[in-house]
Amino acid sequence: MKRIYFNLGIAFVFSILFLTDAGAQEFRDLDASPHDIVYFRTNKISPPKIKVLYGRPKKNGREIFGNVIPFGKIWRVGANEATEVVFYNDVVFGETEVKAGTYVLYAIPxxxxxxxxxxxNTDVWGTYEYEEKYDVARTTAKVSKAEFLEAFSIGFKDKGKHINMVLAWDTTRITAPIKIIL
Structure with missing residues:
Protein backbone atom coordinates (compact mmCIF):
# COMPACT_ATOMS: atom_id res chain seq x y z
CA MET A 1 0.00 0.00 0.00
CA LYS A 2 2.86 2.41 0.83
CA ARG A 3 4.36 1.65 -2.56
CA ILE A 4 1.11 2.65 -4.33
CA TYR A 5 0.98 5.98 -2.47
CA PHE A 6 4.66 6.58 -3.19
CA ASN A 7 4.18 5.89 -6.92
CA LEU A 8 1.07 8.10 -7.03
CA GLY A 9 3.03 10.88 -5.29
CA ILE A 10 5.88 10.61 -7.80
CA ALA A 11 3.39 10.63 -10.71
CA PHE A 12 1.67 13.71 -9.26
CA VAL A 13 4.96 15.63 -8.91
CA PHE A 14 6.07 14.75 -12.46
CA SER A 15 2.69 15.69 -13.92
CA ILE A 16 2.88 19.08 -12.20
CA LEU A 17 6.40 19.65 -13.52
CA PHE A 18 5.69 18.57 -17.09
CA LEU A 19 2.16 19.89 -17.54
CA THR A 20 2.84 23.41 -16.28
CA ASP A 21 5.26 26.08 -17.40
CA ALA A 22 7.12 25.89 -14.09
CA GLY A 23 10.80 26.09 -14.91
CA ALA A 24 10.17 26.97 -18.57
CA GLN A 25 12.36 29.72 -20.02
CA GLU A 26 10.46 32.84 -21.03
CA PHE A 27 11.40 34.33 -24.41
CA ARG A 28 8.90 37.18 -24.61
CA ASP A 29 11.50 39.94 -24.42
CA LEU A 30 13.92 38.85 -27.11
CA ASP A 31 16.52 41.44 -28.06
CA ALA A 32 15.37 43.73 -30.88
CA SER A 33 19.04 44.20 -31.84
CA PRO A 34 20.61 40.73 -31.79
CA HIS A 35 24.37 40.29 -31.80
CA ASP A 36 26.31 39.01 -34.78
CA ILE A 37 29.91 37.97 -35.40
CA VAL A 38 31.97 38.66 -38.50
CA TYR A 39 35.43 37.24 -39.17
CA PHE A 40 38.18 38.24 -41.54
CA ARG A 41 40.23 35.30 -42.84
CA THR A 42 42.80 35.32 -45.61
CA ASN A 43 41.02 32.27 -47.08
CA LYS A 44 38.13 29.99 -46.12
CA ILE A 45 40.23 27.46 -44.19
CA SER A 46 42.78 29.74 -42.52
CA PRO A 47 42.47 30.77 -38.87
CA PRO A 48 40.80 34.16 -38.38
CA LYS A 49 42.85 37.35 -38.39
CA ILE A 50 40.08 39.59 -37.05
CA LYS A 51 36.78 38.94 -35.26
CA VAL A 52 34.08 41.54 -34.57
CA LEU A 53 31.16 40.95 -32.19
CA TYR A 54 28.46 43.62 -32.48
CA GLY A 55 24.79 44.43 -31.97
CA ARG A 56 22.65 44.88 -35.12
CA PRO A 57 20.00 47.56 -34.60
CA LYS A 58 17.43 48.19 -37.33
CA LYS A 59 16.42 51.46 -38.93
CA ASN A 60 12.67 50.84 -38.52
CA GLY A 61 11.80 54.00 -40.46
CA ARG A 62 13.82 56.27 -38.17
CA GLU A 63 16.29 58.99 -39.18
CA ILE A 64 19.50 57.40 -37.88
CA PHE A 65 22.59 59.61 -38.25
CA GLY A 66 22.14 63.08 -36.83
CA ASN A 67 19.00 61.98 -34.94
CA VAL A 68 19.00 58.55 -33.22
CA ILE A 69 22.81 58.72 -33.31
CA PRO A 70 23.72 62.38 -32.86
CA PHE A 71 26.62 63.91 -34.74
CA GLY A 72 29.66 64.82 -32.65
CA LYS A 73 28.90 62.40 -29.76
CA ILE A 74 30.52 59.08 -28.89
CA TRP A 75 28.65 56.01 -30.21
CA ARG A 76 29.17 52.35 -29.32
CA VAL A 77 29.05 51.28 -33.02
CA GLY A 78 26.01 49.02 -32.93
CA ALA A 79 23.56 48.36 -30.13
CA ASN A 80 23.62 47.21 -26.50
CA GLU A 81 27.05 45.95 -25.44
CA ALA A 82 29.88 47.89 -27.03
CA THR A 83 31.30 46.37 -30.21
CA GLU A 84 34.35 44.17 -29.56
CA VAL A 85 37.14 43.72 -32.07
CA VAL A 86 39.67 40.90 -31.67
CA PHE A 87 42.94 41.15 -33.57
CA TYR A 88 44.76 37.81 -33.68
CA ASN A 89 47.91 39.51 -34.98
CA ASP A 90 49.39 42.95 -34.47
CA VAL A 91 47.78 45.43 -36.88
CA VAL A 92 48.01 48.99 -38.06
CA PHE A 93 44.66 50.70 -37.47
CA GLY A 94 44.62 53.88 -39.49
CA GLU A 95 48.18 55.06 -38.80
CA THR A 96 48.61 53.47 -35.34
CA GLU A 97 50.24 50.12 -34.60
CA VAL A 98 47.98 48.05 -32.31
CA LYS A 99 49.01 44.87 -30.50
CA ALA A 100 47.04 41.64 -30.93
CA GLY A 101 44.19 41.55 -28.42
CA THR A 102 40.60 42.53 -27.73
CA TYR A 103 39.38 46.10 -28.01
CA VAL A 104 36.11 48.03 -28.03
CA LEU A 105 35.28 50.00 -31.17
CA TYR A 106 33.69 53.41 -30.68
CA ALA A 107 32.92 56.14 -33.20
CA ILE A 108 32.20 59.84 -33.20
CA PRO A 109 29.98 60.23 -36.27
CA ASN A 121 38.44 49.05 -21.71
CA THR A 122 36.43 45.97 -22.70
CA ASP A 123 33.28 44.17 -21.51
CA VAL A 124 31.26 47.37 -21.29
CA TRP A 125 27.67 48.24 -22.17
CA GLY A 126 27.13 51.10 -24.56
CA THR A 127 29.25 54.20 -24.03
CA TYR A 128 28.58 54.64 -20.32
CA GLU A 129 32.10 53.56 -19.35
CA TYR A 130 33.97 55.23 -22.21
CA GLU A 131 37.05 57.11 -21.03
CA GLU A 132 39.56 58.65 -23.40
CA LYS A 133 42.47 57.45 -21.21
CA TYR A 134 41.81 53.89 -22.52
CA ASP A 135 42.10 54.90 -26.20
CA VAL A 136 44.65 52.76 -28.00
CA ALA A 137 44.15 54.18 -31.51
CA ARG A 138 42.11 56.80 -33.33
CA THR A 139 41.64 57.28 -37.04
CA THR A 140 39.31 59.24 -39.26
CA ALA A 141 37.22 57.84 -42.10
CA LYS A 142 35.22 59.59 -44.80
CA VAL A 143 31.47 59.03 -45.10
CA SER A 144 30.28 57.52 -48.37
CA LYS A 145 26.85 56.51 -49.61
CA ALA A 146 25.64 53.17 -51.00
CA GLU A 147 22.53 50.99 -51.19
CA PHE A 148 20.09 50.96 -48.28
CA LEU A 149 20.62 48.47 -45.41
CA GLU A 150 17.86 48.04 -42.79
CA ALA A 151 20.13 46.46 -40.14
CA PHE A 152 23.50 47.84 -39.07
CA SER A 153 26.22 45.61 -40.52
CA ILE A 154 29.99 45.21 -40.40
CA GLY A 155 32.00 43.47 -43.10
CA PHE A 156 35.49 43.27 -44.56
CA LYS A 157 36.95 44.00 -47.99
CA ASP A 158 40.31 42.39 -48.70
CA LYS A 159 42.58 44.85 -50.50
CA GLY A 160 45.71 42.66 -50.62
CA LYS A 161 48.08 44.03 -47.97
CA HIS A 162 45.30 46.14 -46.49
CA ILE A 163 41.85 45.24 -45.22
CA ASN A 164 38.94 47.61 -45.03
CA MET A 165 36.49 47.09 -42.19
CA VAL A 166 33.22 48.54 -43.49
CA LEU A 167 30.52 49.87 -41.16
CA ALA A 168 27.19 50.08 -42.98
CA TRP A 169 23.70 51.24 -42.04
CA ASP A 170 20.92 52.97 -43.92
CA THR A 171 22.81 54.43 -46.91
CA THR A 172 25.92 55.40 -44.88
CA ARG A 173 29.24 53.60 -45.27
CA ILE A 174 32.40 54.11 -43.23
CA THR A 175 35.66 52.33 -44.07
CA ALA A 176 38.37 51.74 -41.47
CA PRO A 177 41.75 50.84 -42.99
CA ILE A 178 43.56 47.98 -41.27
CA LYS A 179 46.90 46.37 -42.13
CA ILE A 180 47.81 43.03 -40.54
CA ILE A 181 51.42 42.81 -39.41
CA LEU A 182 52.72 39.30 -39.99
Missing part, protein backbone atom coordinates in the same frame (compact mmCIF):
# COMPACT_ATOMS: atom_id res chain seq x y z
CA UNK A 110 29.75 63.44 -38.26
CA UNK A 111 28.15 64.27 -41.59
CA UNK A 112 31.29 63.96 -43.73
CA UNK A 113 33.85 62.17 -41.55
CA UNK A 114 33.88 59.87 -38.52
CA UNK A 115 36.48 59.39 -35.83
CA UNK A 116 36.95 55.69 -35.09
CA UNK A 117 38.40 54.73 -31.72
CA UNK A 118 39.84 51.49 -30.33
CA UNK A 119 39.64 51.29 -26.53
CA UNK A 120 41.33 48.82 -24.20
Missing amino acids: DQNEWTLILSS
Whole structure:
Protein backbone atom coordinates (compact mmCIF):
# COMPACT_ATOMS: atom_id res chain seq x y z
CA MET A 1 0.00 0.00 0.00
CA LYS A 2 2.86 2.41 0.83
CA ARG A 3 4.36 1.65 -2.56
CA ILE A 4 1.11 2.65 -4.33
CA TYR A 5 0.98 5.98 -2.47
CA PHE A 6 4.66 6.58 -3.19
CA ASN A 7 4.18 5.89 -6.92
CA LEU A 8 1.07 8.10 -7.03
CA GLY A 9 3.03 10.88 -5.29
CA ILE A 10 5.88 10.61 -7.80
CA ALA A 11 3.39 10.63 -10.71
CA PHE A 12 1.67 13.71 -9.26
CA VAL A 13 4.96 15.63 -8.91
CA PHE A 14 6.07 14.75 -12.46
CA SER A 15 2.69 15.69 -13.92
CA ILE A 16 2.88 19.08 -12.20
CA LEU A 17 6.40 19.65 -13.52
CA PHE A 18 5.69 18.57 -17.09
CA LEU A 19 2.16 19.89 -17.54
CA THR A 20 2.84 23.41 -16.28
CA ASP A 21 5.26 26.08 -17.40
CA ALA A 22 7.12 25.89 -14.09
CA GLY A 23 10.80 26.09 -14.91
CA ALA A 24 10.17 26.97 -18.57
CA GLN A 25 12.36 29.72 -20.02
CA GLU A 26 10.46 32.84 -21.03
CA PHE A 27 11.40 34.33 -24.41
CA ARG A 28 8.90 37.18 -24.61
CA ASP A 29 11.50 39.94 -24.42
CA LEU A 30 13.92 38.85 -27.11
CA ASP A 31 16.52 41.44 -28.06
CA ALA A 32 15.37 43.73 -30.88
CA SER A 33 19.04 44.20 -31.84
CA PRO A 34 20.61 40.73 -31.79
CA HIS A 35 24.37 40.29 -31.80
CA ASP A 36 26.31 39.01 -34.78
CA ILE A 37 29.91 37.97 -35.40
CA VAL A 38 31.97 38.66 -38.50
CA TYR A 39 35.43 37.24 -39.17
CA PHE A 40 38.18 38.24 -41.54
CA ARG A 41 40.23 35.30 -42.84
CA THR A 42 42.80 35.32 -45.61
CA ASN A 43 41.02 32.27 -47.08
CA LYS A 44 38.13 29.99 -46.12
CA ILE A 45 40.23 27.46 -44.19
CA SER A 46 42.78 29.74 -42.52
CA PRO A 47 42.47 30.77 -38.87
CA PRO A 48 40.80 34.16 -38.38
CA LYS A 49 42.85 37.35 -38.39
CA ILE A 50 40.08 39.59 -37.05
CA LYS A 51 36.78 38.94 -35.26
CA VAL A 52 34.08 41.54 -34.57
CA LEU A 53 31.16 40.95 -32.19
CA TYR A 54 28.46 43.62 -32.48
CA GLY A 55 24.79 44.43 -31.97
CA ARG A 56 22.65 44.88 -35.12
CA PRO A 57 20.00 47.56 -34.60
CA LYS A 58 17.43 48.19 -37.33
CA LYS A 59 16.42 51.46 -38.93
CA ASN A 60 12.67 50.84 -38.52
CA GLY A 61 11.80 54.00 -40.46
CA ARG A 62 13.82 56.27 -38.17
CA GLU A 63 16.29 58.99 -39.18
CA ILE A 64 19.50 57.40 -37.88
CA PHE A 65 22.59 59.61 -38.25
CA GLY A 66 22.14 63.08 -36.83
CA ASN A 67 19.00 61.98 -34.94
CA VAL A 68 19.00 58.55 -33.22
CA ILE A 69 22.81 58.72 -33.31
CA PRO A 70 23.72 62.38 -32.86
CA PHE A 71 26.62 63.91 -34.74
CA GLY A 72 29.66 64.82 -32.65
CA LYS A 73 28.90 62.40 -29.76
CA ILE A 74 30.52 59.08 -28.89
CA TRP A 75 28.65 56.01 -30.21
CA ARG A 76 29.17 52.35 -29.32
CA VAL A 77 29.05 51.28 -33.02
CA GLY A 78 26.01 49.02 -32.93
CA ALA A 79 23.56 48.36 -30.13
CA ASN A 80 23.62 47.21 -26.50
CA GLU A 81 27.05 45.95 -25.44
CA ALA A 82 29.88 47.89 -27.03
CA THR A 83 31.30 46.37 -30.21
CA GLU A 84 34.35 44.17 -29.56
CA VAL A 85 37.14 43.72 -32.07
CA VAL A 86 39.67 40.90 -31.67
CA PHE A 87 42.94 41.15 -33.57
CA TYR A 88 44.76 37.81 -33.68
CA ASN A 89 47.91 39.51 -34.98
CA ASP A 90 49.39 42.95 -34.47
CA VAL A 91 47.78 45.43 -36.88
CA VAL A 92 48.01 48.99 -38.06
CA PHE A 93 44.66 50.70 -37.47
CA GLY A 94 44.62 53.88 -39.49
CA GLU A 95 48.18 55.06 -38.80
CA THR A 96 48.61 53.47 -35.34
CA GLU A 97 50.24 50.12 -34.60
CA VAL A 98 47.98 48.05 -32.31
CA LYS A 99 49.01 44.87 -30.50
CA ALA A 100 47.04 41.64 -30.93
CA GLY A 101 44.19 41.55 -28.42
CA THR A 102 40.60 42.53 -27.73
CA TYR A 103 39.38 46.10 -28.01
CA VAL A 104 36.11 48.03 -28.03
CA LEU A 105 35.28 50.00 -31.17
CA TYR A 106 33.69 53.41 -30.68
CA ALA A 107 32.92 56.14 -33.20
CA ILE A 108 32.20 59.84 -33.20
CA PRO A 109 29.98 60.23 -36.27
CA ASP A 110 29.75 63.44 -38.26
CA GLN A 111 28.15 64.27 -41.59
CA ASN A 112 31.29 63.96 -43.73
CA GLU A 113 33.85 62.17 -41.55
CA TRP A 114 33.88 59.87 -38.52
CA THR A 115 36.48 59.39 -35.83
CA LEU A 116 36.95 55.69 -35.09
CA ILE A 117 38.40 54.73 -31.72
CA LEU A 118 39.84 51.49 -30.33
CA SER A 119 39.64 51.29 -26.53
CA SER A 120 41.33 48.82 -24.20
CA ASN A 121 38.44 49.05 -21.71
CA THR A 122 36.43 45.97 -22.70
CA ASP A 123 33.28 44.17 -21.51
CA VAL A 124 31.26 47.37 -21.29
CA TRP A 125 27.67 48.24 -22.17
CA GLY A 126 27.13 51.10 -24.56
CA THR A 127 29.25 54.20 -24.03
CA TYR A 128 28.58 54.64 -20.32
CA GLU A 129 32.10 53.56 -19.35
CA TYR A 130 33.97 55.23 -22.21
CA GLU A 131 37.05 57.11 -21.03
CA GLU A 132 39.56 58.65 -23.40
CA LYS A 133 42.47 57.45 -21.21
CA TYR A 134 41.81 53.89 -22.52
CA ASP A 135 42.10 54.90 -26.20
CA VAL A 136 44.65 52.76 -28.00
CA ALA A 137 44.15 54.18 -31.51
CA ARG A 138 42.11 56.80 -33.33
CA THR A 139 41.64 57.28 -37.04
CA THR A 140 39.31 59.24 -39.26
CA ALA A 141 37.22 57.84 -42.10
CA LYS A 142 35.22 59.59 -44.80
CA VAL A 143 31.47 59.03 -45.10
CA SER A 144 30.28 57.52 -48.37
CA LYS A 145 26.85 56.51 -49.61
CA ALA A 146 25.64 53.17 -51.00
CA GLU A 147 22.53 50.99 -51.19
CA PHE A 148 20.09 50.96 -48.28
CA LEU A 149 20.62 48.47 -45.41
CA GLU A 150 17.86 48.04 -42.79
CA ALA A 151 20.13 46.46 -40.14
CA PHE A 152 23.50 47.84 -39.07
CA SER A 153 26.22 45.61 -40.52
CA ILE A 154 29.99 45.21 -40.40
CA GLY A 155 32.00 43.47 -43.10
CA PHE A 156 35.49 43.27 -44.56
CA LYS A 157 36.95 44.00 -47.99
CA ASP A 158 40.31 42.39 -48.70
CA LYS A 159 42.58 44.85 -50.50
CA GLY A 160 45.71 42.66 -50.62
CA LYS A 161 48.08 44.03 -47.97
CA HIS A 162 45.30 46.14 -46.49
CA ILE A 163 41.85 45.24 -45.22
CA ASN A 164 38.94 47.61 -45.03
CA MET A 165 36.49 47.09 -42.19
CA VAL A 166 33.22 48.54 -43.49
CA LEU A 167 30.52 49.87 -41.16
CA ALA A 168 27.19 50.08 -42.98
CA TRP A 169 23.70 51.24 -42.04
CA ASP A 170 20.92 52.97 -43.92
CA THR A 171 22.81 54.43 -46.91
CA THR A 172 25.92 55.40 -44.88
CA ARG A 173 29.24 53.60 -45.27
CA ILE A 174 32.40 54.11 -43.23
CA THR A 175 35.66 52.33 -44.07
CA ALA A 176 38.37 51.74 -41.47
CA PRO A 177 41.75 50.84 -42.99
CA ILE A 178 43.56 47.98 -41.27
CA LYS A 179 46.90 46.37 -42.13
CA ILE A 180 47.81 43.03 -40.54
CA ILE A 181 51.42 42.81 -39.41
CA LEU A 182 52.72 39.30 -39.99
